[in-house]
Amino acid sequence: MTAPGAMNLEQPSGDTLKVILSGDWKLSAELPGADKIRQKLEASPSVRNLVVDASQLSSWDTGLLTFLVNLRKFCSRQKISVNHDGLPDGAKKLLELAAAVPEKKDARLPEERVAFLKNLGDTTVYFFHSAGELLAFIGDAVVAVGSLLRGKAQFRPADLGLIMQSCSAQALPIVSLICFLVGLILAFIGAIQLQLFGAQIYVADLVGIAMVRLMAAIMTGIVMAGRTGGAFAAQLGTMQVNQEIDALKTLGISPMEFLVLPRMLALALMMPLLCLYANIMGILGGMVVGVGMLHLSFIQYFNETAKAVGLWNLGIGLFSGMVFGVIVALAGCMRGMQCGRSASAVGDAATSAVVTAIVGIIVSTAVITILCNILGI
Amino acid sequence: MPEKQAHVTVENLTMAYGDFVLMRDLTFTINRGDIFIIMGGSGCGKSTMMTILIGLKAPAKGKVFYGDVDFWGGDPQTRDRIIRRAGVMYQSGALWSSMTLAENIALPLETYTDLTPNQIQEVVSLKLALVGLAGFEEFYPSEISGGMQKRAGIARAMALDPEILFFDEPSAGLDPVSARRLDDLILELRDSLGTTMVVVTHELASIFAIGNNSVFLDVSKRTMTAMGNPNQLLAETRDSNLRLFLTRGEKS
Numbered sequence: 001m002t003a004p005g006a007m008n009l010e011q012p013s014g015d016t017l018k019v020i021l022s023g024d025w026k027l028s029a030e031l032p033g034a035d036k037i038r039q040k041l042e043a044s045p046s047v048r049n050l051v052v053d054a055s056q057l058s059s060w061d062t063g064l065l066t067f068l069v070n071l072r073k074f075c076s077r078q079k080i081s082v083n084h085d086g087l088p089d090g091a092k093k094l095l096e097l098a099a100a101v102p103e104k105k106d107a108r109l110p111e112e113r114v115a116f117l118k119n120l121g122d123t124t125v126y127f128f129h130s131a132g133e134l135l136a137f138i139g140d141a142v143v144a145v146g147s148l149l150r151g152k153a154q155f156r157p158a159d160l161g162l163i164m165q166s167c168s169a170q171a172l173p174i175v176s177l178i179c180f181l182v183g184l185i186l187a188f189i190g191a192i193q194l195q196l197f198g199a200q201i202y203v204a205d206l207v208g209i210a211m212v213r214l215m216a217a218i219m220t221g222i223v224m225a226g227r228t229g230g231a232f233a234a235q236l237g238t239m240q241v242n243q244e245i246d247a248l249k250t251l252g253i254s255p256m257e258f259l260v261l262p263r264m265l266a267l268a269l270m271m272p273l274l275c276l277y278a279n280i281m282g283i284l285g286g287m288v289v290g291v292g293m294l295h296l297s298f299i300q301y302f303n304e305t306a307k308a309v310g311l312w313n314l315g316i317g318l319f320s321g322m323v324f325g326v327i328v329a330l331a332g333c334m335r336g337m338q339c340g341r342s343a344s345a346v347g348d349a350a351t352s353a354v355v356t357a358i359v360g361i362i363v364s365t366a367v368i369t370i371l372c373n374i375l376g377i
Numbered sequence: 378m379p380e381k382q383a384h385v386t387v388e389n390l391t392m393a394y395g396d397f398v399l400m401r402d403l404t405f406t407i408n409r410g411d412i413f414i415i416m417g418g419s420g421c422g423k424s425t426m427m428t429i430l431i432g433l434k435a436p437a438k439g440k441v442f443y444g445d446v447d448f449w450g451g452d453p454q455t456r457d458r459i460i461r462r463a464g465v466m467y468q469s470g471a472l473w474s475s476m477t478l479a480e481n482i483a484l485p486l487e488t489y490t491d492l493t494p495n496q497i498q499e500v501v502s503l504k505l506a507l508v509g510l511a512g513f514e515e516f517y518p519s520e521i522s523g524g525m526q527k528r529a530g531i532a533r534a535m536a537l538d539p540e541i542l543f544f545d546e547p548s549a550g551l552d553p554v555s556a557r558r559l560d561d562l563i564l565e566l567r568d569s570l571g572t573t574m575v576v577v578t579h580e581l582a583s584i585f586a587i588g589n590n591s592v593f594l595d596v597s598k599r600t601m602t603a604m605g606n607p608n609q610l611l612a613e614t615r616d617s618n619l620r621l622f623l624t625r626g627e628k629s
Contacts, residue, residue, distance in 0.1 A: 242474065244472070247471040
């Protein structure tokens with residue numbers, strides 16, 4: 001083992017300071033810094049020359065170079081000349097190389113302090129700008145649906161099939177789990193209250209109506225937002241990064257029709273079916289509690305559910321499901337198309353697709369609920 | 378040699394990102410049958426120039442003409458119609474990753490022609506064979522090497538027999554032999570099909586081997602400083618930046 005890097009200072013004459021480096025100058029926390037020399041120089045302002053003596057140096061790496069660069073910066077500010085002649089040849093050459101291209105003064109962006117009002121203004125402008133983009137995107141999507149209805153949309157039926165498969169059959173396990181448990185939880189909460197009045201049988205009504213009219217659609221929507229919406233954003237975002245979307249545009253193929261339309265169509269078609277399936281799973285969850293805990297019979301529970309849940313409830317639930325499907329697909333595709341050209345931009349796009357979709361689902365649930373209330377259904 | 382006929386004309390073009398002006402006062406003409414090189418150092422706006430020529434980004438100022446038609450002055454339909462006669466090879470190939478090579482090349486054909494599936498398949502095989510990828514029809518882009526992806530990108534760009542082909546850094550990231558083959562391919566296609574080629578590159582070997590006309594974008598002066606045959610430019614230029622570029626930084 002050689003000795004760790006060390007430094008001694010000598011002052012052979014009034015205007016010269018000698019820096020004697022010894023040992024192993026390898027990058028580590030123990031290396032002496034240039035501060036010691038700075039203090040020494042500040043204490044003796046008469047020094048005009050600095051001589052670096054490296055005759056006792058055993059080995060070196062970047063640790064030595066950063067030390068010397070610091071030293072030289074400080075010395076050139078103080079107009080002290082530095083004599084490197086005693087350094088190893090390699091170190092001298094690297095120092096020259098580092099100084100060969102002058103530092104670009106305007107390359108480092110200054111960290112501006114932005115006034116609060118400017119910040120607020122920027123944010124507001126950005127908000128309206130992105131609201132405009134949202135509307136433009138929805139407009140484009142509607143136009144694409146228009147050309148689909150006229151039978152002129154350009155997309156590959158095979159793509160539609162693949163997307164349908166990935167957002168329906170492959171989503172069944174997670175939708176089953178979530179909706180079964182939600183039905184179970186609803187039944188539990190209801191059972192505790194209803195038992196007080198001896199009205200356990202109404203658990204079936206509670207679970208049935210809640211699931212069919214609202215909860216199944218919302219839960220499926222949220223699952224799909226995380227599962228499929230995020231995936232759409234990541235797919236389109238990566239296509240944006242790889243210039244695949246540019247390639248479509250230069251061939252005159254509308255990305256809106258080729259990429260967004262099949263995704264929107266697939267979710268709009270498959271979401272109602274998923275919702276229907278989610279309804280069944282939710283009711284099954286409730287039935288487990290009803291039969292297992294409240295000692296109702298299957299037939300009783302089934303009859304009560306069938307009596308409580310009307311066709312209107314089912315219709316509203318399935319309609320909501322379709323709306324949520326369109327929202328999830330639009331949010332995912334929009335964020336993907338707006339994606340920047342880097343890996344982190346793809347991550348941001350996926351995150352913001354999920355957030356946008358969930359907000360959209362909750363807001364549209366509120367709108368649908370209020371509308372139904374006004375219409376009295 | 379028949380008389381030169383202007384294919385693309387650029388007039389007083391300014392490229393900018395927001396307030397940041399990348400290049401100004403660009404005026405040059407690309408003739409039919411040219412292999413036209415857009416060259417310059419990194420960050421000088423070569424690729425941006427291409428995005429303007431292929432209709433992806435609007436210029437801040439100035440005009441681009443295809444023949445006599447104002448490219449950016451007209452409506453988007455005109456632009457679409459013009460650019461459908463062009464093929465583009467992107468830097469990374471930009472093949473559609475969810476489709477096989479055959480499907481990639483077939484898509485433009487399915488969209489714009491009324492060929493039968495059988496005919497399309499024949500065209501696809503021919504185009505792939507032309508770029509040396511015969512037999513790779515059923516491969517996905519991720520299953521072949523970078524050089525093959527670029528060649529497949531060319532096959533797709535040629536699918537509709539375009540009048541003009543754009544190449545964005547065709548030889549970037551390729552080994553010298555593949556780069557040379559790609560250059561030969563570009564020359565061969567120009568000679569046999571008479572296609573106008575616009576190549577964005579800073580690869581000196583390619584520039585001298587294939588270019589018969591060029592424009593040099595000088596990043597320090599923010600404009601073009603030279604135009605003409607690259608070999609001639611090398612022999613005659615007195616501009617120190619261009620000389621430095623064309624001689625790989627050799628001091629004159």
